[in-house]
Amino acid sequence: MVLNEDNYPMTYKEYEKRVIELFLQDYEGDVLELMKQRVDDILSEEPNFIQSLYGQDCFTYDSPHIYGETCKKTFEDNFLRQTPVAQLRMIIG
DSSP states (O other): OOOOGGGSSSOHHHHHHHHHHHHHTTOOHHHHHHHHHHHHHHHHHOTTHHHHHHHHHHHHHTOHHHHOGGGGGTTSHHHHIIIIIHHHHHHHO
């Protein structure tokens, strides 16, 4: 699936960066370094992991007929924490 990133509030690279920032914001020191390494490991093993989440969020953003008008908030931090960041937490710990 090829997405026209111009249609969304964030490009894929912006999305990936923000999801990782939100994931890491609760850590510091040695734990922060460990979590950064775990994110790198996940992205090495599953390079399309965050990209698939971006695709799902783009679908949600484009689907007010399914998700209602709040779908236009999909790329806001609180919504990013609910799905992509939460999925990283489930996988990484």
